[in-house]
Amino acid sequence: MISMRNDFRIGDQEYRFFKKRDILAYLIFFAVIIFVIFSFFGNNTGDKITVLIGGKKTYEFDKNTKGVYALKNDANDFLMNLVIEENGIYIRDSACPLKICEKHGYLSRNFDAIVCVPQKVIIRFSENEKIVEDLKYDIITK
């Protein structure tokens, strides 16, 4: 008979919603999340906007360089337009059929990121790193 008490039986098996021995596992769960948060966001000043395509840092923009930037891959295929505004960024005109990157909307916080799996693109705020050599700026409007 099932009840909403902590313990219940199904057939010949007895189960509990919570057990004392679970506490360690709950602590590990929250520790992993906190570790990941500090790993990625701990020292991020968010001065730059970094674009990684296929795991390779392809573009880097200053947060203050307002404009619309066409992002292209190594084969020069158009992927999407990155719009940088005064207080944040967003994506428009994505070539991806799912257009999930456009659904991220307007991002402005240092820990925000745009991830597009089909086009292998990550756009994130980053700290002030040295500029990569092969930047491919393609400014449409400014």
Next chain:
Amino acid sequence: MQNRLNSRTKSHGSRIVLLAMFVVMSSIIYVIEVYVPVPIPLPGFKWGFSNSIVLIVLLVFGSKEAFSVAVLKSFLGSLLAGRLFSPVFFIGFTGGIAGIITMIVFLKKFRNGVILTSIYGSFINNIFQLTVSYLFFIKSEFVFVYLPYVSVIGFAAAILNVYIAIGGIKWMENLNIR
């Protein structure tokens, strides 16, 4: 009384029929979830409420049956959603397999609580999905930036899944389902 459900599902034929129903139910929820908005716009990310059906099967039937339903749900759900063998399918499929194995180990081997089992099923599912995205698609460790987001949402969904599953089992008992 307490053995009512097991005695009713003893017959091999009725077990097959029930399991087939659970596969269909979980696949339908899977397909509906594809179109339900989620707070995180990440390909393949869903609430994961179809796992409540897998949890019902794990609690009522056992590990092998739950594993089978989880695998078939991924295939049938992806087929119905038009995503079979797409990158999103592989991300979700590996996550689903890792999630059900974790739930089986936590519930049947370690004898943990049902809520922790569901939470870790969701957590490992998310870790595997992000790992597959990292290894085969995105190739940047920054994809793990989503782990805290998906884990917190998965935490809430996993707790809800437990209560949905318990409600479903009570419903089966009340309806005298064989």
